[in-house]
Amino acid sequence: MAVPARRFVADDGVVISTNSALFGIALQLIALVLFVCMDTVFKLLTGHFAVAQLAWSRFFFSTLTVWLFFWLTSRGRVPWRSRAPGLQAARSLTLTGCTFFFSSALVFLPLADTTAVNFAAPLLSVAAAALFLGEKVSPRRWLGVGLGLAGVMVAVRPPFITGEAAPHPAYLLPLGSAALFALYTILTRQLAARDDPRTTILHTGLVATVVSSLALPFVWIWPRPFEWLLLVTIGVIGGASHGLLVLAYARAPVSVLAPLSYSQLVWAGVAGWLVFADLPDRWTLMGAAVIFCGGILAVLPDRRRP
Numbered sequence: 001m002a003v004p005a006r007r008f009v010a011d012d013g014v015v016i017s018t019n020s021a022l023f024g025i026a027l028q029l030i031a032l033v034l035f036v037c038m039d040t041v042f043k044l045l046t047g048h049f050a051v052a053q054l055a056w057s058r059f060f061f062s063t064l065t066v067w068l069f070f071w072l073t074s075r076g077r078v079p080w081r082s083r084a085p086g087l088q089a090a091r092s093l094t095l096t097g098c099t100f101f102f103s104s105a106l107v108f109l110p111l112a113d114t115t116a117v118n119f120a121a122p123l124l125s126v127a128a129a130a131l132f133l134g135e136k137v138s139p140r141r142w143l144g145v146g147l148g149l150a151g152v153m154v155a156v157r158p159p160f161i162t163g164e165a166a167p168h169p170a171y172l173l174p175l176g177s178a179a180l181f182a183l184y185t186i187l188t189r190q191l192a193a194r195d196d197p198r199t200t201i202l203h204t205g206l207v208a209t210v211v212s213s214l215a216l217p218f219v220w221i222w223p224r225p226f227e228w229l230l231l232v233t234i235g236v237i238g239g240a241s242h243g244l245l246v247l248a249y250a251r252a253p254v255s256v257l258a259p260l261s262y263s264q265l266v267w268a269g270v271a272g273w274l275v276f277a278d279l280p281d282r283w284t285l286m287g288a289a290v291i292f293c294g295g296i297l298a299v300l301p302d303r304r305r306p
Helices: 018-045 050-072 085-108 110-118 121-134 139-156 168-192 197-203 206-213 225-249 254-275 282-299
Strands: 007-009 015-017
Touching: 015 168, 018 050, 018 085, 018 225, 018 254, 050 085, 050 197, 050 206, 050 225, 085 110, 085 168, 085 197, 085 206, 110 139, 110 168, 110 254, 110 282, 121 139, 121 168, 121 282, 139 168, 139 282, 168 197, 197 206, 197 225, 254 282
Parallel strands: none
Antiparallel strands: 007 015
């Protein structure tokens, strides 16, 4: 016997079916697992290829996958024209920087550590939205931002907290990735009012592919057949993950999906243990727990008076 779908009102006033919301949650969780799979393959290949070549593979094959998908589903009409090409280019460049910083960190740091520090991104996005977009942020959300950034400090292992030697300088790389992602979020919100979402998705990796291609003559190593398969897999997974996120946010409100992003910390820890035999130490676990608590405070919606 089928269970009738119930409905609820999201933060933006849109009436959403519970069945639709559950489907959105499932899509979000699948996308997060795929992101960890992509990062794992990235880390595996950093011992064989330069980061620039890996970044090119991620953007080129991702862009090719997205374009092919829209071409097949739109009967050959691909909505690539943008009303704000400058903003689209800037957004794509910030994603390029995010990828380069995060991928470079994977060369030196465990996957779980890199992912934990990089989760400063949603917290910085809240602060950036308040500073640059004029969005109102409640004291509770500011508390969440501060708590989450304190968790990042614990994960980075500064000597005044751990009493140990100075941390590896590579911990600055995921912090840089997080800061650029906050800018990426701001640009994405600005483009939401100007371009078709499909246009923004199409332009996501376009400039990034061109920029990363400039470094190929200096770092290119010809892959073997199995390595070609892995390089293509990086791009396909990246494109599919972003596509699933778009579908998820079309079916469930942000307040429901945003906290789920922190489950990526768990998958990163599991992948690091299974593939690289890297067990998160106490500082990573403590920092991740504090980041999770701060993130929940920052992303949950404020209660509205009747």
